[in-house]
Amino acid sequence: xxxxxxxxxxxxxxxxxxxxxxxxxxxxxxxxxxxxxxxxxxxxxxxxxxxxxxxxxxxxxxxxxxxxxxxxxxxxxxxxxxxxxxxxxxxxxxxxxxxxxxxxxxxxxxxxxxxxxxxxxxxxxxxxxxxxxxxxxxxxxxxxxxxxxxxxxxxxxxxxxxxxxxxxxxxxxxxxxxxxxxxxxxxxxxxxxxxxxxxxxxxxxxxxxxxxxxxxxxxxxxxxxxxxxxxxxxxxxxxxxxxxxxxxxxxxxxxxxxxxxxxxxxxxxxxxxxxxxxxxxxxxxxxxxxxxxxxxxxxxxxxxxxxxxxxxxxxxxxxxxxxxxxxxxxxxxxxxxxxxxxxxxxxxxxxxxxxx
Numbered sequence: 001x002x003x004x005x006x007x008x009x010x011x012x013x014x015x016x017x018x019x020x021x022x023x024x025x026x027x028x029x030x031x032x033x034x035x036x037x038x039x040x041x042x043x044x045x046x047x048x049x050x051x052x053x054x055x056x057x058x059x060x061x062x063x064x065x066x067x068x069x070x071x072x073x074x075x076x077x078x079x080x081x082x083x084x085x086x087x088x089x090x091x092x093x094x095x096x097x098x099x100x101x102x103x104x105x106x107x108x109x110x111x112x113x114x115x116x117x118x119x120x121x122x123x124x125x126x127x128x129x130x131x132x133x134x135x136x137x138x139x140x141x142x143x144x145x146x147x148x149x150x151x152x153x154x155x156x157x158x159x160x161x162x163x164x165x166x167x168x169x170x171x172x173x174x175x176x177x178x179x180x181x182x183x184x185x186x187x188x189x190x191x192x193x194x195x196x197x198x199x200x201x202x203x204x205x206x207x208x209x210x211x212x213x214x215x216x217x218x219x220x221x222x223x224x225x226x227x228x229x230x231x232x233x234x235x236x237x238x239x240x241x242x243x244x245x246x247x248x249x250x251x252x253x254x255x256x257x258x259x260x261x262x263x264x265x266x267x268x269x270x271x272x273x274x275x276x277x278x279x280x281x282x283x284x285x286x287x288x289x290x291x292x293x294x295x296x297x298x299x300x301x302x303x304x305x306x307x308x309x310x311x312x313x314x315x316x317x318x319x320x321x322x323x324x325x326x327x328x329x330x331x332x333x334x335x336x337x338x339x340x341x342x343x344x345x346x347x348x349x350x351x352x353x354x355x356x
Contacts, residue, residue, distance in 0.1 A: 036140060036258035043265040044128055046275040047072045048253035050099040053087035054282050060084040060106065067355055070101040071276040073120060080118035080211040081241040082107035091251055092147045092181035096266050100251035103210065109241040116213035118241060120250060123356040125308065126164065126196045126203035131257050135195025142188040144206070145261035149181045149249040154238035157221070158186060159207040165194040166228045170221050172236055183252070185261040191225040200308050202356040206255065210240040210248055277304045279356070284349040291321065291340025302332040303352065311352040319347030328352065
């Protein structure tokens, strides 16, 4: 192996050096992007390392779609057995991860129906994917990287689904060794038509297929952007539901602009929690005060962060009296109590959900 020894590197048309080397072995560089993307905040996925799990650390008996345990990760489930979702401590060693999201098969399905389907999905707002410039002459590629582990080896399908235009593109990846962490990197092309909406609605969805019946495997895999066709969505997908020994783990999920998948962008716990709270928040031991002369009290609260939209809001009484009214917006809420004495306090917990 040889060593290139230079004082500087400069493009032949430039007037200054792009990289200047120093005698102590360091260098100064004028870097304007990473793989065609910005230098920071590259990852558009929130909670890609599964460190936030506000609802629960485990949720069993899953037979239908919904948000269950790990924040921002949606489970799609149709006649594909019974599963449990975990926030798991099993992670690839030496990469800075502490948690993964996992789906475990509890009741197997070895004979899939045509409509059987199981997926772990991530949904993005349109205003958060404008950087990919879909539908413009400057459309940029999608670089996706993630760590995955499963007892079921074979071919898996990952789909990018454009909800604004009902279009999709798919790629396959292979789990080569059972129950062994493997990193995968997939580069998806973009298209110069069919732009994403620039709003807070559901525009782009990543779909990690685990199970797919013949309704989704009967055609030819859509490896280029095309009008969505169910038969072309998951051709070649293995059946993870065929054994209760199969458990699927995922962490370190990063989606960024460009043709190069960079190292995972670790963010602080507090930063990631605030991002998750745009879609889901919980609170407990909140006081509405003591009853007035007529037995009423009211609490007005501001959410930890502005939510995506006015949320589905539930307040649960954990103190005296009774909750007689609530109101909410994307920025806050109120809870009104009745039947409180002057020595009794209204105490409550709440959940607020504004998921995609």
